Amino acid sequence: MTIAAEAGGSVLAARYVARMASGDIAPDPGQAKVVAALAQLEQRIAARRLARKSSALGWLFARREDAIPKVRGLYIHGAVGRGKTMLVDLFYECVAVRKRKRRAHFHEFMADVHARIFQIRADMKAGRIKESDPIALVAAALYEEAWLLCFDEFHVTDITDAMILGRLFEKLFDLGVVIVATSNVAPENLYEGGLNRALFLPFIGMIQQHMDVVRIESPTDYRMEKLGGVRTWYVPRPDQTMADIDREMEKVWHRVAGVDGGAPTSIVSGGRTIPVPRAGGGAARFDFHELCGVPLGASDYLRLARSFHTVLIDHIPTLDQDRRNEAKRFITLIDEFYEKGVKVVASAAAEPEELYLGTEGAEAFEWARTVSRLHEMRSSDYIARPHGRGDSQASGDTTGLVET
Known part of the structure; x- marks a missing residue:
């Protein structure tokens, strides 16, 4: 070369x-x-x-x-x-x-x-x-x-x-x-x-x-290559600790973001600055609390969805009725990410259907949609979906769509 x-x-x-x-x-x-x-x-x-x-x-x-x-x-x-x-x-x-x-x-x-x-x-x-x-x-x-x-x-x-x-x-x-x-x-x-x-x-x-x-005439889709064959939802097995899962997430992060592991940055949403703890290669990494334990809304999550093609989320906990605000934010987050084709890799305390324990309020009903979307987002078809192309655009109307 x-x-x-x-x-x-x-x-x-x-x-x-x-x-x-x-x-x-x-x-x-x-x-x-x-x-x-x-x-x-x-x-x-x-x-x-x-x-x-x-x-x-x-x-x-x-x-x-x-x-x-x-x-x-x-x-x-x-x-x-x-x-x-x-x-x-x-x-x-x-x-x-x-x-x-x-x-x-x-x-x-x-x-x-x-x-x-x-x-x-x-x-x-x-x-x-x-x-x-x-x-x-x-x-x-x-x-x-x-x-x-x-x-x-x-x-x-x-x-x-x-x-x-x-x-x-x-x-x-x-x-x-x-x-x-x-x-x-x-x-x-x-x-x-x-x-x-x-x-x-x-x-x-x-x-x-x-x-x-x-x-740019490259034969390789590097996004598919980086996530192809990679688990996107990490739950500790009986013989594993969360520290073991953290090490696996770290390997995925370096595969996506590069060997240097990216660097802190921030984005502006509606006049507010949202810290991004680690970003690199078009990907971002957050702890669950940094995304859903703080007062962010749909417009903020949409801004993130437009800014990053892949997001790693660490330490998603089980959420009960007392944490319904966090559950509601997570539902909104996944809705925005799903619509924009953002790839999500996460470590969690349980599988999606076991994460929310609340039984009252709209969140209990909306969680079923989130569970369905989280499972779809783990599929190879979803991984192959272009960033920015949501479900509403999957019917073939691609006028003006652009991804990088």
């Missing part, structure tokens, strides 16, 4: 080669092609930063568009489980941009954009802002916060998003924002079959004008 030679000393390429040498990543020509493209982008960004610093008067016109070398971004598309998310995460870690960069799930980014537009329109109506173009103001604010944007699961299914994207990205590209995106579909297939799609087509041309497009 010639990744290092092609990349010319790229930090990203060196890190990838090191992980491959350690056995954490298998040699994959499809991924190597994307690594080379990301490494070239890494170097273009480094050259951009150097060009700004090398000008003795650079600070005078740092905000002038013609003083900022424009850098083409990268649009990576391909089938589920080929490593797109992992490669962009690696790029984000290695690229020589320390502050003004942002890594986001595309859906959450658009939710943020809508919230900003709503607030600006309210300020305009109240006379606090005199400008007349809220999208231009949002683009300017986004640029001030980050000139490198990395998106996961880039897709368009909503007509409102489709109408906003062209104007928003035109402003972002004009400002010099560099965009890296992963998607399950090629640019020309975005918003396919969508309402008034003809109005969306100029945005596709904009992507092709400002971003290099590369397809």
